[in-house]
Amino acid sequence: MAPTLSTFQFADPAEVTEFVVNKGNGVKGLSETGIKALPDQYIQPFEERLINMFVNETDEAIPIIDMSNPDEDKVAEAICDAAERWGFFQVINHGVPLEVLDNVKAATHRLFNLPVEEKSKFTKENSLSRNVRFGTSFSPRAEKALEWKDYLSLFFVSEDEAEQYWPDVCKNEALDYMNKSKTMVRKLLKYLGKNLNVKELDETKELLFMGSIRINLNYYPICPNPDLTVGVGRHSDVSSLTILLQDHIGGLHVRSLMSGNWVHVPPVPGSFVINIGDAMQILSNGRYKSVEHRVLANGSNNRISVPIFVNPKPESVIGPLPEVVANGEEPVYRDVVYSDYVRYFFKKAHDGKKTVDFAKI
Numbered sequence: 099m100a101p102t103l104s105t106f107q108f109a110d111p112a113e114v115t116e117f118v119v120n121k122g123n124g125v126k127g128l129s130e131t132g133i134k135a136l137p138d139q140y141i142q143p144f145e146e147r148l149i150n151m152f153v154n155e156t157d158e159a160i161p162i163i164d165m166s167n168p169d170e171d172k173v174a175e176a177i178c179d180a181a182e183r184w185g186f187f188q189v190i191n192h193g194v195p196l197e198v199l200d201n202v203k204a205a206t207h208r209l210f211n212l213p214v215e216e217k218s219k220f221t222k223e224n225s226l227s228r229n230v231r232f233g234t235s236f237s238p239r240a241e242k243a244l245e246w247k248d249y250l251s252l253f254f255v256s257e258d259e260a261e262q263y264w265p266d267v268c269k270n271e272a273l274d275y276m277n278k279s280k281t282m283v284r285k286l287l288k289y290l291g292k293n294l295n296v297k298e299l300d301e302t303k304e305l306l307f308m309g310s311i312r313i314n315l316n317y318y319p320i321c322p323n324p325d326l327t328v329g330v331g332r333h334s335d336v337s338s339l340t341i342l343l344q345d346h347i348g349g350l351h352v353r354s355l356m357s358g359n360w361v362h363v364p365p366v367p368g369s370f371v372i373n374i375g376d377a378m379q380i381l382s383n384g385r386y387k388s389v390e391h392r393v394l395a396n397g398s399n400n401r402i403s404v405p406i407f408v409n410p411k412p413e414s415v416i417g418p419l420p421e422v423v424a425n426g427e428e429p430v431y432r433d434v435v436y437s438d439y440v441r442y443f444f445k446k447a448h449d450g451k452k453t454v455d456f457a458k459i
């Protein structure tokens with residue numbers, strides 16, 4: 099019989115891990131037992147708790163860029179400037195229908211509200227496709243302290259594969275969201291490329307910047323002691339670009355390159371948060387910055403987010419673009435096979451910007 103909310107007890111930490119990680123209940127399942135105190139394995143070291151870091155609420159804010167501005171050069175300039183100075187920005191009037199965003203958010207709630215028997219069909223052990231994975235935290239086997247987040251990760255191979263293997267409750271909405279965002283993504287890449295002397299986003303360049311796409315559906319349930327843990331620890335993404343849809347709750351913080359302060363990314367209805375990933379930092383020889391970010395745990399609200407990771411193809415070799423180093427600029431990064439880079443990222447716990455050292459000369 100399923101445990102009731104008020105009577106559920108865990109005798110020791112190993113039982114929590116069994117329940118959350120191995121049985122596929124996730125932290126959502128744990129939160130819904132009515133647990134009153136954070137289990138030990140979620141307690142982050144003091145220095146990783148955001149509450150102890152200086153968070154600047156007023157002086158600094160990531161740029162909000164209106165993509166409907168008829169002066170395209172102004173939009174391109176604002177985007178490239180934000181990519182160099184912040185590595186993060188928000189876009190409004192981006193052309194992706196708001197209905198598509200609402201639909202994928204609703205689908206995310208539907209997915210996480212499924213009973214555990216349904217969700218656990220998609221854990222690494224059970225999933226019928228290696229491109230569909232339901233999980234919790236980031237890399238539970240590698241982490242000393244776990245993160246308060248569950249996710250479904252969908253790596254796009256083809257419409258047919260998605261039709262066959264992605265969960266029914268969210269596949270159409272996730273595919274629609276991915277497909278309808280592509281025009282905006284191409285526009286962003288065109289602007290960012292032009293500023294690096296890439297004349298046009300031809301087929302070869304398009305494959306290099308956006309040869310593969312992964313969508314994650316993230317769920318951050320209410321946490322009993324949010325000050326002691328994190329939703330997601332400090333990391334940079336390994337993508338070329340990440341397009342993030344967040345709900346109205348908030349909690350994402352970005353490390354300012356200028357001050358080192360943690361700056362909140364306030365939810366703006368209908369917007370996307372865009373960030374530069376490590377692949378773009380490497381391709382641009384460090385001109386565009388992939389920036390550390392993290393997510394707070396929340397004591398009173400559940401939160402969702404839906405990032406689209408736009409990446410090179412796994413087999414692509416990435417290094418500073420010829421167009422960037424043509425003027426004699428010294429390459430800061432070596433050529434690496436992208437899947438080697440991503441495997442290195444997934445093998446360890448989140449640790450700020452350390453992944454990029456893998457490609458440093």
Ligand SMILES: COc1cc(/C=C/C(=O)SCCNC(=O)CCNC(=O)[C@H](O)C(C)(C)COP(=O)(O)OP(=O)(O)OC[C@H]2O[C@@H](n3cnc4c(N)ncnc43)[C@H](O)[C@@H]2OP(=O)(O)O)ccc1O
Nearest residue numbers: 231236251310312330335336337407409412437440441444
């Ligand atoms: C989850 O919380 C996250 C996620 C992120 C993600 C940020 C990004 O930027 S994701 C974009 C990454 N780019 C790509 O996925 C495109 C390129 N993909 C590849 O090259 C391959 O798919 C691969 C990722 C290298 C996997 O290759 P494969 O040979 O199939 O290897 P596996 O055996 O499946 O996995 C190896 C190892 O990686 C871990 N892992 C794989 N997929 C995921 C996933 N979707 N989520 C989490 N971890 C994954 C896993 O540890 C595997 O080891 P096992 O021990 O489980 O076997 C940012 C922040 C977050 O909090």
Ligand SMILES: O=C(O)CCC(=O)C(=O)O
Nearest residue numbers: 316335344350393403405
């Ligand atoms: O949920 C968020 O706001 C950010 C999540 C994130 O950084 C990621 O999935 O890489």
Ligand SMILES: [Fe+2]
Nearest residue numbers: 333334335391
């Ligand atoms: Fe991220």
